[in-house]
Amino acid sequence: MFSGRMMTKNVTSDGGGAQMKRAGVSGQLVPFFKAVCVYFLLGAGAPSATTAALKCAPVICLFGCVLYKAAYSAGARGRYARFVCLGLALSALGDAALVWPRLLAVGIVMFGAAHVAYIAAFGLRPRRAGLGALAALAAALYVRTLRPAALAPFAILVHVYAALLAAMAWRGAARPGPQRAGAVLFAISDALLGYSLFGGSLPYKNVLVMSTYYLGQLLIALSALKPAEAQQHEQ
Secondary structure (H helix, E strand, O other), X not given: OHHHHHHHHHHOOHHHHHHHHHHOOOXXXXXXXXXXXXXXXXXXXXOOHHHHHHHHHHHHHHHHHHHHHHHOOOHHHHHHHHHHHHHHHHHHHHHHHHOOHHHHHHHXXXXXXXXXXXXXXXXXXXXXXXXXXXXXXXXXXXXXXXXXXXXXXXXHHHHHHHXXXXXXXHHHHOOOOOHHHHHXXXXXXXXXXXXXXXXXXXXXXXXXXXXXXXXXXXXXXXXXXXOHHHHHHHO
């Protein structure tokens, strides 16, 4: 509950609050913030359908907001919103899968596909090759911190996933907008989760992983909810 309140405070101050005001979507996001608070209060339990539903609910709320936007947007803005919708839907499936340890590989695949959708939304312009090289280097160094014995059954999946995650963070950060911080926060969340699974213990794992994850997804969703004129101004 505390984490949900802190997230609400952080997002609604400074840049995050300004983005929501410009987008005119503050009211639409109320279910998201309520779902985040409920998850941190009740949702981190044993694997079950209820736990999966509570975990997925915030992202599903964002999906609904962006889907509505996509339905009434044409051209580049509509395309962007549709790919963000796809990324959110795949993320929700990944969230559900990761509730059960035996579905870890499925969760990795779902989130990998979500990153492909986000990369398609963000596009390849501007290039920012230096930023891409930095993201690739960070991913390579990160993988080296993981324990080979723990990583072995998922080695190929994790290496491919790390590459997709770095590419998503690069493309999101390469252009102005709330998705810049969102993509980076998403990458941080996944890095923390991956380390907890394949590297070592992580104090306050659930709070750290899920707070950065939900905030990252929120900021990516906000980039799709902005009015077209705001997007053109940033470009």
